[in-house]
Structures are given as structure tokens and as C-alpha cells.
Amino acid sequence: MPQHLIIDADDTLWENNIYFERAFDEFVEFLAHSSMTPREIRDVLDEIEEANAKIHGYGSLNFARNLKQCYQHLAEHDVRDQDLRTVMGFAERILGCPMEVIDGVPETLEYLSLRHELTLFTKGHPEEQKLKIDRSGLGAFFRHTAIVEEKDTGAYRRLVEDRSLDTEHTWMIGNSPKSDVNPALEAGLNAVFVPHAHTWALEKEAIRPGRGRLLVVERFEDLRKHF
Secondary structure, eight states, X not given: OOOEEEEOOBTTTBOOHHHHHHHXXXXXXXXXXXXXXXXXXXXXXXXHHHHHHHHHOOSHHHHHHHHHHHHHHHOSSOOOHHXXXXXXXHHHGGGGSOOOBOXXXXXXXXXXXXXXXXXXXXXXXXXHHHHHHHXXXXXXXXXXXXXXXXXXXXXXXXXXXHHTOOGGGEEEEESOIIIIIHHHHHTTOEEEEOOOTTOOGGGOOOOOOOSSOEEEOSSGGGGGGTO
């Protein structure tokens, strides 16, 4: 039976967070803090990112702002403008990184698109997300694309209303419990959790029971066994 499949983008279809992790590693090396461990520095950055995401959203440019604030907070010497330009450059270079589509994704999307209606549902800076979609070459598999500031329960309910989706036969597919699985289940959709080894720490949380059904697969290509 044809169904509506709503699919996440970053770290579900292509690699994303690995580039932010590499930028963070560069940041730690440049900061060269005399006593703080990378984990302790990461905790400080996480707090800054969590606060700023509510105001500025997501994406590499906002990550650059977060690194700048973290450096200003933790640097053990007078901060020069050149230091801040260097730190922000670690994040700004992410946009130029090669697009790494996850193994099995193109073939699986082609398979699914012939049987079901696919919607690409992603959050972040609109122009940055559009650029990644274009560079991935995967946009043609989707009937509809939606880019939002935050993927919460309200966003899913609006998508259901806008697209006149039958929640009983609609599934959200993604790697993030916080943005893909839990809010979809709370909105009455079904959900597929596709774990990713490098999911952003702020996207991790315990999966909560919801009104819809939950399916867990090991890899994106395993969707062919179920849909």
C-alpha cells in the first residue's frame, strides 16, 4: 500500500556532523587550553549552542558564532580579531566540504520513490540546506521539500495539515530522537529510527512512546525490507 514517507536529511541521507566534529577538533587545538579537556570544552560549547539555537537556529554560520563565543569565554590570553577570524573559519569551511551521501541512500530512495510519496523534511538555514540538497543530487526523488527552523511536534502537525497526510500511513524517518522520532510520534505519526554513529549530542535523547508505531533499522538501505 502506498504510504507517505517523510525523510530527514543531515546524517540520514548524507554525512553532516562529522564536519562539525572536525571543526571542533581544530578549535580545541587552536585554543590550547592549559587545563580543560576536550570533553570539558565541548560541554561549554554545548551550553552555548543550546542557548543560541533558540535564537539563531542551526547551520555552519551559526556554529561559527558559537565557536567565537566559546573562544572569547575560554581563551587564556587577550583575544585578537585575528584569533576570532581563525576560529570562525573552522566552521565557515564546512560549507566547502565534499558532499558524502551515505552508502545505499540513492538506490534506496529510488526504490522507495517508485512505491511511496516522499517528503524531505529538514531544519536549518534555508539557503544552506537548499545548497546541500542540490549538491547531493537526491532532490528529484522527493515529491515535496520542507525546511523549517525547528522540527518539533508543532512542525509535524503543520506538515500533516499542509500536505493533508493520513497519519496512520505516514512515517518519519531519521537519525535524531529529538527532532525526528519523538516529535513525530507525539504528533501521531509513525517513525523509523536510523541510528548514526556521529549524531550531534544535542539531538540525542531517550525515545518516548507515542501514538504512532516505531520501527528501528540498522541502516537506511534496510528500509527496502519494510516499505
